[in-house]
Amino acid sequence: MNITEKILAKASGKSEVHPGEIVDANVDIVMVHDLTGPLAVESFKKIGTLKVWDHKKVVVILDHQVPAESIKAAELHKTMRQFAKDQNLTFYDVGRGGICHQVMPEKGHVVPGNVIVGADSHTCTYGAFGAFATGIGSTEAAAVFATGKIWFRVPPTIKVNVKGKFKKYVTPKDLILNIIGKLSTDGATYKAAEFTGPTIKDMSIAGRMTVCNMAVEMGAKNGIIAPDETTRQFLEGRVKKVPDLKALQSDEDAEYERTVEFDVAKMESQVACPSSVDNVKPVSEVGDVPIEQAFIGSCTNGRLEDLQLAAQVIKGRKVKDGVRALVIPASQEVWRQAMQEGLFEIFTDAGAIICGSACGPCLGGHIGLLAAGETCVSSSNRNFIGRMGSTQAKVYLASPATVAASAVTGKLTDPTKLEAKA
Amino acid sequence: MQNKIKAKAIKFGGNIDTDVILPGQYMTLVDPNELAKHALAGLDVEFPKKAQKGVILIGGKNFGCGSSREQAPLALKYSGVKCVIAESFARIFFRNAINIGLPVIECKGISSAVETGDELAVDFEVGKVENLSNGKKFQVEKLPTFIMEILTDGGLIENLRRKMKK
Numbered sequence: 001m002n003i004t005e006k007i008l009a010k011a012s013g014k015s016e017v018h019p020g021e022i023v024d025a026n027v028d029i030v031m032v033h034d035l036t037g038p039l040a041v042e043s044f045k046k047i048g049t050l051k052v053w054d055h056k057k058v059v060v061i062l063d064h065q066v067p068a069e070s071i072k073a074a075e076l077h078k079t080m081r082q083f084a085k086d087q088n089l090t091f092y093d094v095g096r097g098g099i100c101h102q103v104m105p106e107k108g109h110v111v112p113g114n115v116i117v118g119a120d121s122h123t124c125t126y127g128a129f130g131a132f133a134t135g136i137g138s139t140e141a142a143a144v145f146a147t148g149k150i151w152f153r154v155p156p157t158i159k160v161n162v163k164g165k166f167k168k169y170v171t172p173k174d175l176i177l178n179i180i181g182k183l184s185t186d187g188a189t190y191k192a193a194e195f196t197g198p199t200i201k202d203m204s205i206a207g208r209m210t211v212c213n214m215a216v217e218m219g220a221k222n223g224i225i226a227p228d229e230t231t232r233q234f235l236e237g238r239v240k241k242v243p244d245l246k247a248l249q250s251d252e253d254a255e256y257e258r259t260v261e262f263d264v265a266k267m268e269s270q271v272a273c274p275s276s277v278d279n280v281k282p283v284s285e286v287g288d289v290p291i292e293q294a295f296i297g298s299c300t301n302g303r304l305e306d307l308q309l310a311a312q313v314i315k316g317r318k319v320k321d322g323v324r325a326l327v328i329p330a331s332q333e334v335w336r337q338a339m340q341e342g343l344f345e346i347f348t349d350a351g352a353i354i355c356g357s358a359c360g361p362c363l364g365g366h367i368g369l370l371a372a373g374e375t376c377v378s379s380s381n382r383n384f385i386g387r388m389g390s391t392q393a394k395v396y397l398a399s400p401a402t403v404a405a406s407a408v409t410g411k412l413t414d415p416t417k418l419e420a421k422a
Numbered sequence: 423m424q425n426k427i428k429a430k431a432i433k434f435g436g437n438i439d440t441d442v443i444l445p446g447q448y449m450t451l452v453d454p455n456e457l458a459k460h461a462l463a464g465l466d467v468e469f470p471k472k473a474q475k476g477v478i479l480i481g482g483k484n485f486g487c488g489s490s491r492e493q494a495p496l497a498l499k500y501s502g503v504k505c506v507i508a509e510s511f512a513r514i515f516f517r518n519a520i521n522i523g524l525p526v527i528e529c530k531g532i533s534s535a536v537e538t539g540d541e542l543a544v545d546f547e548v549g550k551v552e553n554l555s556n557g558k559k560f561q562v563e564k565l566p567t568f569i570m571e572i573l574t575d576g577g578l579i580e581n582l583r584r585k586m587k588k
Binding site: 219 | 450513514582
């Protein structure tokens with residue numbers, strides 16, 4: 001069996017499972033946030049169960065409309081605060097956590113081999129730690145609150161094998177954009193995407209999270225990476241006990257629906273053009289695209305190494321007149337590290353604004369929205385029509401390095417070109 | 423859920439994502455009737471008016487891709503959409519729709535066989551979709567029994583309540 005199959009077999013009390021089979025799995029952790037949680041609470045109350053099945057296994061994180069920008073949002077936060085208190089749940093309030101997908105592993109809620117469901121599509125991020133993690137809706141989260149179980153169809157797995165060493169300023173974000181461009185937005189629908197190969201092996205936890213985070217953008221049920229020494233080092237001191245990672249490797253004779261090969265050695269910085277995540281090209285081939293906003297942050301690319309990279313590009317330079325640059329650390333932990341390293345000084349000197357740890361403009365519900373006719377280059381994960389505000393606005397997705405370089409020039413720019421000019 | 427429905431079709435293209443079905447700026451709305459006023463606001467602000475009397479929504483491939491927001495199928499359901507038929511669905515939307523009692527049918531070839539305004543008939547029990555305007559018929563794969571039960575009960579919550587009473 002491959003890792004996904006091993007985890008689902010164990011969670012459903014079977015010795016073996018096969019793609020296509022429907023299993024009833026025990027859930028290890030369920031997570032909801034401020035926009036999906038209130039509907040889940042409402043549904044949970046309708047079920048009529050008084051208490052959640054296991055209060056230690058339900059995590060509530062406020063991160064989307066944070067801090068509350070409207071009375072409506074404040075009411076939703078109040079609902080979640082109360083529910084967390086009544087049910088004695090693990091709760092991350094405003095200023096105590098950050099973006100759910102960053103907080104979950106940071107605070108030790110992600111353990112390799114676990115089944116984790118979250119009422120957010122980017123829950124697949126935790127596959128970076130060798131967990132089976134996938135997004136669900138609010139009502140289904142409510143059902144998990146009540147029963148601790150969920151049905152899954154065991155997915156066929158696509159093996160994505162990656163080799164080669166990244167060139168300067170080319171990042172895991174460029175890799176996953178390139179993969180989505182090749183496989184398309186429904187290329188992995190209902191399937192698992194297992195990322196393997198020397199490039200993945202050498203990749204940091206932050207990079208692995210970026211890769212698994214965007215698995216859903218090609219329709220995947222889950223993205224997954226075999227846990228290893230890098231995983232262990234990140235988890236030590238965060239989780240109670242790191243499990244035996246040997247049991248969480250795909251067998252040599254594991255079956256895959258197909259294997260796709262990627263080589264990053266010659267890869268340039270990539271960009272997903274409007275309004276589909278698979279509309280991917282090298283930045284160098286996009287031509288002249290003036291921008292009004294540059295956003296560095298989100299569950300895809302708001303981690304310390306993303307901010308470090310952006311700071312490296314932007315240091316000593318200025319954000320172009322007419323461009324607003326937003327920097328949003330993914331969590332309070334990332335915020336503190338970025339502050340201590342002096343990154344905020346670099347961003348502030350350049351003329352960027354640093355906002356509180358939250359989802360920010362990514363989903364167009366809170367701060368940093370776009371007006372009609374405006375263009376944003378963003379390190380986030382979706383460029384759909386209206387995603388970041390006006391339906392007449394455009395979003396280009398790229399790496400933090402590309403976003404930083406573009407903020408400086410005022411148009412979509414490959415970071416290596418910026419350096420050549422300097 | 424009714425076993426048989428008949429309604430006019432409204433057709434959209436492929437990759438209809440949840441951000442156009444229910445834009446993020448309306449995510450703080452709680453009342454499904456309020457959500458319904460913004461159904462498909464990203465593509466056609468007139469949609470709720472058009473759907474009012476009950477419609478069958480036709481989509482291309484990967485319908486409902488993107489966010490896990492259950493507000494997307496909720497907005498469609500309360501705007502008057504009786505059923506969504508598409509070439510294929512994104513998985514979270516597919517589960518969400520079933521869980522809130524909005525029938526979804528995967529039907530290869532449907533988008534080229536239906537135009538907006540055509541009269542469609544769907545029989546869930548036998549898995550049949552018929553375009554009454556041009557006579558084209560499709561036999562679709564029936565959903566597993568436990569999923570059909572969720573739809574028949576009107577959604578996952580009702581289904582759980584019924585099972586827990588037993």
